[in-house]
Amino acid sequence: MEMFEINLTSVVQLMSFLLLLYILKKFLYDKYFEITDARKEKIEGEIKKAESLRKEAEEYKEQAKIELQKIRERTDEIIKKAKEEAEKIIIDAQIKAEDEADKILKSAREQIKRERAEMLSEVEQKAGELAIVLAMKILKGALDEKAKKEYLIKVLKESEK
Amino acid sequence: MEKTLADALIVMGKAIGAGLAMGIGAIGPGIGEGNIGAHAMDAMARQPEMVGTITTRMLLADAVAESTGIYSLLIAFLILLSL
Amino acid sequence: MNKKAKVGLIIFIVVYFTIGIINAFYFVPKDTSEVTQGLASRWIVQISDKSAWYTRLNPLTIAMSWAIIIGLIIFAVKVGKNFKIIPDRKQSITESVFDFMYEIVESVIDDPRFVKPTFTIATTLFIYIAVSNILGGAVPGLNVSIANGSVKFTLFSDTFFAPTADLNTNLTYALMVFVISHAFAIKAKGVKGWLKSWFEPNPIMFPMNVIGELAKPISHSLRLFGNVGGGAILTFMLSYLVKYLLLPIVFWGFFGIFVGLIQALVFAMLAVAYISAQIS
Numbered sequence: 001m002e003m004f005e006i007n008l009t010s011v012v013q014l015m016s017f018l019l020l021l022y023i024l025k026k027f028l029y030d031k032y033f034e035i036t037d038a039r040k041e042k043i044e045g046e047i048k049k050a051e052s053l054r055k056e057a058e059e060y061k062e063q064a065k066i067e068l069q070k071i072r073e074r075t076d077e078i079i080k081k082a083k084e085e086a087e088k089i090i091i092d093a094q095i096k097a098e099d100e101a102d103k104i105l106k107s108a109r110e111q112i113k114r115e116r117a118e119m120l121s122e123v124e125q126k127a128g129e130l131a132i133v134l135a136m137k138i139l140k141g142a143l144d145e146k147a148k149k150e151y152l153i154k155v156l157k158e159s160e161k
Numbered sequence: 162m163e164k165t166l167a168d169a170l171i172v173m174g175k176a177i178g179a180g181l182a183m184g185i186g187a188i189g190p191g192i193g194e195g196n197i198g199a200h201a202m203d204a205m206a207r208q209p210e211m212v213g214t215i216t217t218r219m220l221l222a223d224a225v226a227e228s229t230g231i232y233s234l235l236i237a238f239l240i241l242l243s244l
Numbered sequence: 245m246n247k248k249a250k251v252g253l254i255i256f257i258v259v260y261f262t263i264g265i266i267n268a269f270y271f272v273p274k275d276t277s278e279v280t281q282g283l284a285s286r287w288i289v290q291i292s293d294k295s296a297w298y299t300r301l302n303p304l305t306i307a308m309s310w311a312i313i314i315g316l317i318i319f320a321v322k323v324g325k326n327f328k329i330i331p332d333r334k335q336s337i338t339e340s341v342f343d344f345m346y347e348i349v350e351s352v353i354d355d356p357r358f359v360k361p362t363f364t365i366a367t368t369l370f371i372y373i374a375v376s377n378i379l380g381g382a383v384p385g386l387n388v389s390i391a392n393g394s395v396k397f398t399l400f401s402d403t404f405f406a407p408t409a410d411l412n413t414n415l416t417y418a419l420m421v422f423v424i425s426h427a428f429a430i431k432a433k434g435v436k437g438w439l440k441s442w443f444e445p446n447p448i449m450f451p452m453n454v455i456g457e458l459a460k461p462i463s464h465s466l467r468l469f470g471n472v473g474g475g476a477i478l479t480f481m482l483s484y485l486v487k488y489l490l491l492p493i494v495f496w497g498f499f500g501i502f503v504g505l506i507q508a509l510v511f512a513m514l515a516v517a518y519i520s521a522q523i524s
Contacts, residue, residue, distance in 0.1 A: 002243065002285045002286045002288065003239065003243065003285075003286065003411065003473065004411055005286070005288065005297075005300070005411075005412075006297060006411065006412055006415060007288070007297045007298070007299075007300040007301065007302070007412065008291075008297065008298050008299065008300060008301050009300075009301055009302040009305050009306060009410065009412040009413075010412040010413070010415060010416040011298075011416075012301070012306050013305070013306075013309060013407070013412055013413045013416045013417075014416045014420060016306075016309055016310060016313055017368075017372070017416070017417065017420070019313070020313045020316060020317070020368060020372060021364065021365070021368045023317050023320060023321075024316070024317075024320050024364075024367075024368050024371075025364055025368075026324075027317075027320040027321050027323075027324030027325075028320045028323065028324050028338065028342075029342075029360075029363070029364050029367070031324050031327040032327070032338075032339065032342050033360065034327075035327055035328075035329060035339075038329055039329055042329065220506055221506070221509065221510060221513065223506075224471075224503075224506045224507060224509075224510045225467075225510060227471075228463070228466075228467040228470065228471070231467065231470035231471050231474055232466065232470050234470065234474045235466075235469075235470045235473060235474050238283075238474065238477050242283050242477075243285065
């Protein structure tokens with residue numbers, strides 16, 4: 001029955017086991033817990049960092065969107081302005097051209113009028129002269145009927161020219 | 162050493178006792194481990210993706226079921242060698 | 245396998261066979277009964293003249309357990325000194341064992357306060373018993389046999405003596421687990437709750453509860469003792485049958501590595517289960 005004997009060895013074994021437990025706890029388990037905690041923290045920190053980076057990227061994206069919107073608005077405005085200006089220029093040019101045309105027409109009409117008046121006055125003057133010449137010839141009476149007529153026709157023809 | 166009838170009877174009793182202890186003691190663990198193995202195989206066939214876990218658990222259950230057989234082995238040795 | 249390991253293996257095999265042959269020719273007992281008579285006996289030293297339980301010691305158990313403990317301490321100090329976030333080889337082996345045990349403990353123990361202490365106890369038990377079982381079951385070494393009261397040493401005729409093949413060790417650890425489980429129960433439920441747990445379904449069940457609780461450490465320790473002690477005896481007898489020349493490595497493998505590791509795991513897991521049953 002020596003196999004089943006319980007003696008002082010059990011106490012020694014208990015002591016040595018407690019010593020082993022203490023040393024393993026001090027050198028391995030505490031460090032294992034520490035390391036696992038550190039690893040967990042590191043992973044969490046990394047996840048948080050990635051999250052913040054993502055947020056930042058989203059913010060930047062939002063900003064870029066706003067900026068793009070602004071730029072678009074500005075270009076739209078510029079194009080609108082340019083169009084308006086072009087229209088204005090076209091209208092101005094039209095008005096100017098119309099004015100000029102009016103002016104030209106007016107001046108042309110005035111010239112025509114003036115020339116007509118000049119001509120009229122010239123014709124009147126000539127007719128007056130002729131009348132005076134005629135009257136002088138008639139008054140002289142030294143002319144026969146035939147010569148009179150010929151002369152009249154000749155004068156008239158000349159005046160018609 | 163003078164061999165007497167009593168010595169011969171003692172040897173015979175030891176042998177018979179050890180044999181009976183080992184033989185009868187092996188029945189229970191045999192049946193138990195067979196059951197465990199059969200059901201583990203069933204479970205593995207049903208869920209082939211759980212093979213690793215099932216094998217570990219099966220070995221643990223085997224070890225627990227085996228312990229009565231180990232007790233009888235110990236008793237057989239005790240009878241044969243030290244009594 | 246690198247060159248160093250090859251040279252080591254060749255040296256080991258040469259030494260092993262040389263000593264095996266010397267053993268086979270000079271130290272093998274001629275009579276079979278001479279071999280088996282010392283098999284179930286233990287080397288016990290009496291310190292003083294008075295023969296009582298507290299004056300008797302098993303020197304082999306103590307020597308082997310101290311060898312294992314010193315080896316484990318050296319390993320622990322070596323690995324623990326440079327524990328890093330990114331592990332090297334030794335550290336990752338250690339951490340894989342710890343992770344394995346921690347998952348089991350975490351899934352069994354409900355109360356988060358007791359996870360780390362239980363893990364500490366269970367893992368220490370597992371490591372110590374696993375190393376001891378493998379040393380006692382699979383590593384050829386010194387055999388100490390008692391023949392007619394005198395101690396005889398034989399090299400490489402048997403595996404090393406495992407401390408867990410001594411009932412002192414196993415019963416001590418099982419009782420320690422028993423005491424720890426009840427201490428945790430008192431800490432978790434208070435003295436009143438702990439006393440109440442003995443009369444759990446109804447007061448008539450009190451004797452049954454006492455017997456059940458007392459049976460726990462006994463079955464707990466005898467399971468390990470039976471496996472390791474029986475395996476040691478079987479290994480010894482088989483090595484006698486082959487005249488210590490060529491020890492059957494397959495048999496060693498089974499009783500040493502396979503059964504040894506599984507029994508170590510069973511011991512640790514039963515400790516966890518007992519603690520968990522007490523504190524819940």
